[in-house]
Amino acid sequence: MRLLEERIIKDGVVKDGDVLKVDGFLNHMIDVGFISKLGAEFHRLFRDCNVNKILTIESSGIGVACLTAQFFDCPVVFAKKAKSINIGADTYSVPIVSYTHGKTYDVIVSKQFLGKDDRVLVIDDFLAKGNALAGLIDIIGQSGATLVGVGIVIEKAYQGGGDRIRGTGVRVESLARIASMSEKGGVTFCGESAGDADENLTK
């Protein structure tokens, strides 16, 4: 999606340790009007899928998930990072290894809010190695819900998580796919990000 790629070029900062900081519009300050345009694009991509629930994970997925859900007219469920002590019989849970924080934590979703009648679109801000996403997909599997697809704002494609999950048959649409990045060289994108029909969208 060209609009997003341009914004990443303009406002993103590549930091040491393979980190792309997009704090200025996505995951510390949220440019609500701009993120809503990404939500409209997710809706264009998945509008024929009878989505009735959006699943994300706290914290930085919540904003984009809520702004996307408005187009689908459906609720958002956000998975919580929990202490193991909170995991009871009434929750689905899965351990996730965090790439950013270098530790394992449990992610939980209340059984009350996800079940076999749900058609779920997963929305998240970043996809790198895919550990968090694989965890969410595992939880959807536990619940018996149908996963219709995954919408990602920024995929670090060179880390392979997206293709690994696509290889299991899951539809993953990323609005910007980063081919490579470095402090000196900046960011380069793959040619085939989702949403390159956005000239139509923004007219």
Added chain:
Amino acid sequence: MRLLEERIIKDGVVKDGDVLKVDGFLNHMIDVGFISKLGAEFHRLFRDCNVNKILTIESSGIGVACLTAQFFDCPVVFAKKAKSINIGADTYSVPIVSYTHGKTYDVIVSKQFLGKDDRVLVIDDFLAKGNALAGLIDIIGQSGATLVGVGIVIEKAYQGGGDRIRGTGVRVESLARIASMSEKGGVTFCGESAGDADENLTK
């Protein structure tokens, strides 16, 4: 706001330990259409205040803050709960005692995203003892920004945090104010919650 009080009566569950669970529409599953109506009400209350930024705190404030910000056409900044190791010269920080989790953590906001030209509305899902809110107000003070007011979804008025902060001259508007609650007796509300003009709003 009658609409919210009715929803709390319908879907809220009072749990042992003075906990009101509203997981079904506010802080695990988010009823985006409903929460957007609360955002419209916050806008009605603060629309003459020239708000140009909304400040909240992760995680459960983010959804309501984003859905409210759409009415103000302004960005959301969410304060992060951080490890002290992350606090550098480029962040405002304040220690907050968590009532829910029984520990102290540091809350940070990047200096880049809050400054003296900002007119800030604080939005959060819950107000009980007011520790988190006092921390956010402290951060706004550090930044030199102007605090125009505070919009809270549910205030546990009997815990006194809201009145303590009102006593310092801050305008605090809560859409539902709980006078008392118990597992057996359910929830009773104060008479004077904000937004009781919502009959007009929902027409």
